[in-house]
Amino acid sequence: MRRWLPHVVLALVAFALLWQLERGEGGRGQLAELQARVAAQQAENARLEQRNQALAADVAELKSGEAAVEDRARAELGMIKPGETFYRVVEGEKPAPATDESGG
Numbered sequence: 001m002r003r004w005l006p007h008v009v010l011a012l013v014a015f016a017l018l019w020q021l022e023r024g025e026g027g028r029g030q031l032a033e034l035q036a037r038v039a040a041q042q043a044e045n046a047r048l049e050q051r052n053q054a055l056a057a058d059v060a061e062l063k064s065g066e067a068a069v070e071d072r073a074r075a076e077l078g079m080i081k082p083g084e085t086f087y088r089v090v091e092g093e094k095p096a097p098a099t100d101e102s103g104g
Contacts, residue, residue: 073079
């Protein structure tokens with residue numbers, strides 16, 4: 001029995017180390033979870049970077065000239081200049097077809 005005792009102890013230690021590698025803190029399961037979270041965060045960062053670039057382009061355009069500011073004011077705020085006539089087109093229901101009321 002003494003001859004097998006070191007082998008049994010060594011096997012138990014190896015099993016404990018493998019268990020820690022697979023299931024324990026910092027193991028493969030946590031690594032896979034962290035890799036998924038990193039990938040998701042990188043995708044979000046890329047989306048936000050594109051948004052920032054679009055906003056930076058808008059800022060540069062607004063700083064470059066008065067025409068861009070005027071276009072934005074007209075589109076978003078409904079700005080009109082003195083002497084201009086503003087027309088609002090309201091989409092409504094289609095008129096009912098005319099009926100003959102002569103009773104004919």
